[in-house]
Amino acid sequence: MPSNKSVARKAETALTMEDLAKLAGVSKITVSRALRDSPLVTAETRQKIRTLANEQGYRFNVSARNLRMGRSYSVAVVVEMTPVRGRPMSDPYPLELLGGITQELTTAGYSVVLTSKQLMNTAPVQGADGLILLGQGSHGEAVRTLQQTGMPLVVWGAPEADTDYIVVGSDNRKGGISAAERFIAQGRQKLVFLGDVDHAEVQERCAGFIDAMGGRATVHIIRPKAFTFEAGFDSISALLKKKGAIFDGVFAASDLLAMGAIRALAEKNLRVPENVSVIGYDDTPGAASFVPPLTSVHQYLRDGGVLLAKKMLGLIEGQPVASEMLPTTLMVRQT
Amino acid sequence: MPSNKSVARKAETALTMEDLAKLAGVSKITVSRALRDSPLVTAETRQKIRTLANEQGYRFNVSARNLRMGRSYSVAVVVEMTPVRGRPMSDPYPLELLGGITQELTTAGYSVVLTSKQLMNTAPVQGADGLILLGQGSHGEAVRTLQQTGMPLVVWGAPEADTDYIVVGSDNRKGGISAAERFIAQGRQKLVFLGDVDHAEVQERCAGFIDAMGGRATVHIIRPKAFTFEAGFDSISALLKKKGAIFDGVFAASDLLAMGAIRALAEKNLRVPENVSVIGYDDTPGAASFVPPLTSVHQYLRDGGVLLAKKMLGLIEGQPVASEMLPTTLMVRQT
DNA sequence: AATCGAAATGTTATCGATGTCATTTTTCGC
DNA sequence: GCGAAAAATGACATCGATAACATTTCGATT
Numbered sequence: 001m002p003s004n005k006s007v008a009r010k011a012e013t014a015l016t017m018e019d020l021a022k023l024a025g026v027s028k029i030t031v032s033r034a035l036r037d038s039p040l041v042t043a044e045t046r047q048k049i050r051t052l053a054n055e056q057g058y059r060f061n062v063s064a065r066n067l068r069m070g071r072s073y074s075v076a077v078v079v080e081m082t083p084v085r086g087r088p089m090s091d092p093y094p095l096e097l098l099g100g101i102t103q104e105l106t107t108a109g110y111s112v113v114l115t116s117k118q119l120m121n122t123a124p125v126q127g128a129d130g131l132i133l134l135g136q137g138s139h140g141e142a143v144r145t146l147q148q149t150g151m152p153l154v155v156w157g158a159p160e161a162d163t164d165y166i167v168v169g170s171d172n173r174k175g176g177i178s179a180a181e182r183f184i185a186q187g188r189q190k191l192v193f194l195g196d197v198d199h200a201e202v203q204e205r206c207a208g209f210i211d212a213m214g215g216r217a218t219v220h221i222i223r224p225k226a227f228t229f230e231a232g233f234d235s236i237s238a239l240l241k242k243k244g245a246i247f248d249g250v251f252a253a254s255d256l257l258a259m260g261a262i263r264a265l266a267e268k269n270l271r272v273p274e275n276v277s278v279i280g281y282d283d284t285p286g287a288a289s290f291v292p293p294l295t296s297v298h299q300y301l302r303d304g305g306v307l308l309a310k311k312m313l314g315l316i317e318g319q320p321v322a323s324e325m326l327p328t329t330l331m332v333r334q335t
Numbered sequence: 336m337p338s339n340k341s342v343a344r345k346a347e348t349a350l351t352m353e354d355l356a357k358l359a360g361v362s363k364i365t366v367s368r369a370l371r372d373s374p375l376v377t378a379e380t381r382q383k384i385r386t387l388a389n390e391q392g393y394r395f396n397v398s399a400r401n402l403r404m405g406r407s408y409s410v411a412v413v414v415e416m417t418p419v420r421g422r423p424m425s426d427p428y429p430l431e432l433l434g435g436i437t438q439e440l441t442t443a444g445y446s447v448v449l450t451s452k453q454l455m456n457t458a459p460v461q462g463a464d465g466l467i468l469l470g471q472g473s474h475g476e477a478v479r480t481l482q483q484t485g486m487p488l489v490v491w492g493a494p495e496a497d498t499d500y501i502v503v504g505s506d507n508r509k510g511g512i513s514a515a516e517r518f519i520a521q522g523r524q525k526l527v528f529l530g531d532v533d534h535a536e537v538q539e540r541c542a543g544f545i546d547a548m549g550g551r552a553t554v555h556i557i558r559p560k561a562f563t564f565e566a567g568f569d570s571i572s573a574l575l576k577k578k579g580a581i582f583d584g585v586f587a588a589s590d591l592l593a594m595g596a597i598r599a600l601a602e603k604n605l606r607v608p609e610n611v612s613v614i615g616y617d618d619t620p621g622a623a624s625f626v627p628p629l630t631s632v633h634q635y636l637r638d639g640g641v642l643l644a645k646k647m648l649g650l651i652e653g654q655p656v657a658s659e660m661l662p663t664t665l666m667v668r669q670t
Numbered sequence: 671a672a673t674c675g676a677a678a679t680g681t682t683a684t685c686g687a688t689g690t691c692a693t694t695t696t697t698c699g700c
Numbered sequence: 701g702c703g704a705a706a707a708a709t710g711a712c713a714t715c716g717a718t719a720a721c722a723t724t725t726c727g728a729t730t
Contacts, residue, residue, distance in 0.1 A: 016716055027680050032718060042678070062462045063401035064716035067685050072398060074459075077449070081434030082637070094430060099416030102449050111459035112449040114412070114437050124409075124446035127397045228621060229564050230594070259565070267602075286563060302417070351686055362710045367688060375708065399686035402715050673729085680723065689714085696707065 015058045023056070024049050035060070074111045075312055076128040077101060080135065081116055093282075093301055094134055097156060100305020101132060108313055117142070130154070130312045152315035154308050158200045159323055166315065168308045171325035172201045175297040176208030178330040179251045179279045182295070184216055186277055188249035193221045194235055194261060195253025195281075202253045205281065205297075209251055220247065227253065232260025240268050248276055255280035255287045255296055262294075262335065278335040293333035300326050350393045358391070359384050370395070397446075409446045410647055411463040412436060415470065416451055428617075428636055429469055432491060435640020436467060443648055452477070465489070465647045487650035489643050493535050494658055501650065503643045506660035507536045510632040511543030513665040514586045514614045517630070519551055521612055523584035528556045529570055529596060530588025530616075537588045540616065540632075544586055555582065562588065567595025575603050583611055590615035590622045590631055597629075597670065613670040628668035635661050 017035075021028040026045065033041045034049035052058075066072050079094050102112045115125050125131075130152035133143065143165055146153055159167045183191060193209060195202045210219050222239065224231035232252060239245050252258035258280030262272050270276055272292060280287060283298035304326050314321040352370075356363040361380065368376045369384035387393075401407050414429050437447045450460050460466075465487035468478065478500055481488055494502045518526060528544060530537045545554050557574065559566035567587060574580050587593035593615030597607050605611055607627060615622060618633035639661050649656040 017718095018716080028716090029681085029718075030679060033679090036718095040678070045678085059461055060458045061402070061716050062458050063398050063407060064685090065718075066398035067396070067402050067687090068716080068718050070685070074446075074448075079430070079433075081430050081437065095414070095416050098414075098449060099451070102416065102451060102454065106450065106454045106457055106459075109458075111409075111457075113409075114433060114447040114449045115441065116434070116437060119437065119441045122441055122446075123395045123397050123444075124441070126394055226621075226624075230621075230625060233598075263568075263598075286561075286565075289561075290565060349686095352688095353686080363686090364688070364711085365709060367686095368709090371688095377708070380708085396686050399715090400688075402717090403686080403688050405715070671730100674727105675729105676725100676727085678723100678725070680721105682719105682721085684719085685717095687715095690712090692709105692711075694707100694709070697705085699704095700702095 104309035172204035173208035180212035232257035236264035431636035439644035507539035508543035515547035567592035571599035
């Protein structure tokens with residue numbers, strides 16, 4: 001049974017490496033080395049000191065190391081934390097990215113400091129070793145200003161033309177292509193793309209989709225403003241009312257749009273996928289449990305977060321780093 | 336036009352207070368005081384030093400202060416950053432809370448360190464001045480362990496019986512009451528509550544709702560497992576198929592449920608609100624732009640975040656702090 | 671057994687800001 | 701205009717960990 005020495009100590013002032021050193025009968029630098037797994041210390045003494053540290057409930061003082069090292073071992077992440085019009089409700093997505101980022105950076109010994117555009121000039125952000133930007137859509141000028149500070153910078157989103165900062169994003173073009181490939185395999189002839197192509201990412205999906213179809217089918221584009229169930233329902237309902245509007249496949253820019261579309265089709269007694277095949281985007285939780293289970297393009301957001309973090313670590317360590325797009329996977333279900 | 340001295344300096348080693356002191360012809364402690372708005376320094380010299388600091392692009396060294404002060408001036412926030420079954424899609428809600436927390440803490444000079452349950456025993460979290468827990472549902476034993484560390488602790492959620500930690504949450508009971516009051520004012524007689532009452536927060540809403548009705552109407556409870564549009568649609572569709580099931584009001588535990596309900600009613604040509612009145616919960620963005628605009632119980636999540644942060648700051652400063660529930664507001668629209 | 675070199679450990683100085691106490695400057699009453 | 705109190709400023713030590721350099725210990729080779 002372990003002693004409760006450590007608990008008893010809690011009230012007292014915090015232990016330092018020097019205290020441990022005295023207890024172990026060594027110098028404090030040896031303690032430092034032991035706790036950092038330095039090869040300059042015997043496996044034996046390392047072990048001795050580590051167990052001692054545990055017993056005594058030693059807590060490493062981050063500030064002291066940071067001061068000495070001239071680094072903060074922290075990365076600031078800029079997130080939009082208020083609901084944004086246009087992508088309502090459907091968005092646990094920044095959270096998933098954050099999950100990946102946090103996991104990777106924390107494991108590497110960095111802390112993740114959350115911030116927003118408005119708070120960027122506060123000391124903790126200014127003092128961070130790097131900056132990760134999670135925007136939706138374009139960043140442009142804001143990024144340019146940030147680059148001038150020389151702080152390592154990584155951005156989530158779609159790569160833009162003439163920029164030289166590191167971008168990590170989901171390959172929307174390939175997402176569109178994978179949807180097209182499925183429709184080709186099914187021999188669909190008259191297709192509908194459903195989504196606001198003013199949106200940069202949606203634009204990419206649409207372009208990849210059309211290019212991959214390569215004229216094997218007609219593609220009619222409908223551009224609802226929102227990404228919601230409602231918008232999908234209404235768009236397809238309206239389309240079905242027009243006589244002569246016949247189609248056998250729908251590729252939607254979000255799962256909610258796709259679900260709305262399916263509901264609209266069902267109301268007109270069109271069967272999915274027999275009459276019309278439908279593919280959604282995002283593979284949100286809920287797609288799989290929808291009735292019928294929705295075929296959807298999966299984005300690896302958590303992996304995206306991990307990748308953002310890895311790029312950042314690379315930049316901090318001065319390694320060569322390049323932008324990268326993540327693959328997508330078409331999750332084939334029953335639509 | 337401002338000089339670019341500061342830009343020129345960037346490449347060099349960072350400025351310290353001592354450097355500023357030399358430039359200003361004072362001692363470094365005076366610089367320290369000036370930048371902290373200490374009353375021990377003349378308004379004049381303070382101004383002089385501040386402008387100098389700006390010109391030179393001085394950056395405060397957080398680590399040095401933290402070491403000296405024996406504090407980290409950081410608060411760790413524990414969030415579940417993977418999608419959780421049961422509350423799919425519908426959740427930008429931790430983000431809104433985070434927004435409020437970040438705003439308040441950062442403004443108060445603290446940094447917000449993001450973390451997860453798995454990463455709690457890493458140094459940055461261990462060294463934080465406090466811990467905010469954003470869970471959904473119960474915390475129980477986990478909280479108890481944390482309390483033993485003596486670290487200030489604030490939790491988001493519903494207050495539980497025999498606990499003594501600080502809780503901030505939305506007053507679900509009052510949310511239910513406000514819905515009831517509206518139905519009473521409208522003279523509705525046969526009501527439906529739509530939501531999974533196994534969920535602690537939903538349970539509260541339902542209880543408040545029924546208590547406030549005080550027998551003025553019958554309340555039939557339907558408990559879909561999910562909070563989705565789909566679930567709402569299916570639940571109400573099924574109910575409408577049963578003959579004899581007549582009702583003139585629906586109170587749903589989420590906006591999506593309410594929207595699904597409305598769609599189901601519309602399919603049976605029941606008019607909202609003439610035949611059936613519907614009230615949702617959360618007032619998600621999208622509720623207002625729904626057709627028809629949805630009446631919903633608004634939760635002040637951002638304010639919730641701010642309040643969490645304020646309680647935390649209070650705890651850190653040793654002030655007496657109590658748990659608190661936030662009010663809700665019934666946003667009356669057209670349903 | 672003596673010597674050399676590698677391995678292990680120790681000593682000292684340092685990172686930048688701030689509390690404590692000492693010192694200088696200013697203010698104000700008579 | 702002098703002295704005492706108040707206001708403003710400064711010198712020094714300090715927080716805890718680590719890099720650079722110094723020293724000791726140990727092992728192997730001849």
